[in-house]
Amino acid sequence: MKSIGKGSTNGAVSAWGARLDTLVENKLTLSHDEAELHLYETFQQADLIQLRFNAPVMTSMLSGRKVMHLREMDPFDYQPGESLLLPSDRLMQIDFPDATTDDPTRCLALTISDEFIRETIAELNENIPRVETVDQWQLSTDNYLLQNDPEISSLRDKLIRLFRENNPFKTFFIKNTLRELIVRLSQTQVRTGLLLHTNQHINTNRLAYIVTYIRENITRNLSVEELCDKACLSKSHFFRLFKSELGVSPAQFILTERIRRAKTILSNPAKTITDACYESGFNSVTHFSSAFRSVENICPRQFKRQLSGLN
Template sequence: MPSWGGKLDALVENKLTLSHDVAELNLYETFQRAQLVELEFSSPVLTSMLTGKKVMHIDELKPFDYLPGESLVLPANKPMKIDFPEASLETPTRCIALTISGEFIQQTVNHLNEEYPRTEPDEVWEVDVNNYHFRNGLEISLLIDKIIRLYRENNVMKPFFIHKSLEELIVRLMQTQARRVLIDQARNFMNTHRLAFVVEYIRNNLTKALAIDELSNQACLSKSHFFRLFKNELGISPIQFILQERIRLAKQILTNPAKSITDACYESGFNSLTHFSNAFRTIERISPRQYKQQLS
């Protein structure tokens, strides 16, 4: 039986559809291997993998693996072909497809631009639906789980809760996309974008004690304005970002067999082994020692 409930109508892409006035949730399960299964949606769609593996064929892109914990945003009427290399009755491939009204997306984008403008005057918030493939952050993972639960529960306030959760999902998605540009391509924009400049400044000074006053001065913004803009655009506070970057650097150091956990701690900007270990475990879900053991 399908884990979502209802009748099993097909072994490939068996679908349960749940409706809302601005969005439709499609729950898919596939129980046998298949290749080049065609799929297309009439509205912008966010798909998210739950279990199993797919191989996606979209336009002229090289086919890519699509795995649990990842999502894909596509525009309306975008054809795709899908392989299911591992699906079986015992280990079905499961995913969701959430189609959202283009008008609702634009209303949410307009509201965000009015209430929370971006850092630079010539930039606006927008949703990139051009084959956007990404790894879910914690906030988006929790939201996807929440939306699935809301669609399936019996609650007189369900339409209201879904509406608010969809708005949050759209905003979190825009923050994720903006964060990818600012973090992954910071060096390319550091001369034209103040936050990109600060991101590079943080990376070049991770071993120093970095205060908000210093970072806001680098961005030529007041402390409160800088803090608010940084969190709006990147979805995390400057302190959280510094911590993530230090852990990222520590992981690089730990890949060197000659380096110890103590080396990684102090060379990545921490001044306490206890703080380093706790921060590492919080972000990576394992201890530095376990991470080092996995590498070896």
């Protein structure tokens, strides 16, 4: 990391119980055979602090905000709920525009052995191949920014706890949690690619074709049998592959797609909640409101009211 002045640490308190040597990127490092966990805290504003690692790294924001400067990317805000995968020896330059002793910026950097990543992905491809034989599970670490899903957030928090605890099974638990994290990250990348770039895969990947078919027929009552027939897969095979690559069941996916469509409709001031209900494939406003709340943790009326407030 770039050399920085220590400054006064009066009033700053480490969340990790470590000694404060500096107010900018104060670090606690914990080691394992396959990985290192670096926990960082910054208690004052700073600009263009340099950081790089000699292994592939997953960074994850815990509190506060950074502005990241990476090669081939415009500077961007980096906030809690987000993680970033970077290859070995990739330079990061980081601004801390908001950090104070009362409201520090905290993040982690988890470096993982490149060989361990390759071994885990190879075992995944051998034991649970993807839908199409031409496709492979992989893990891109080339400036890959992602929104943490509940599983990734849970694994990240579990690793923080495991690295810090005194347990005779610690090494075993960390290794297996790292393996699960690698698999979850690979699933996230595959799922994101299929959902955001569906048209690029529609002629080569059956799930991409099914995603497109669902979106084009979202207002109809879509049966599993119909989707299995379109995918040319048995029901059990279809369920297994859908869940492994998209992370949810077909019914859950259809529900989230209908809610996504409903949110777009609700963003139109001329449209009513009833319009959003029937135009997104629901057959009763009561069912629509209940389903919307189950996905968004807010009812359609509150969602539309919030949008009106923003406008």
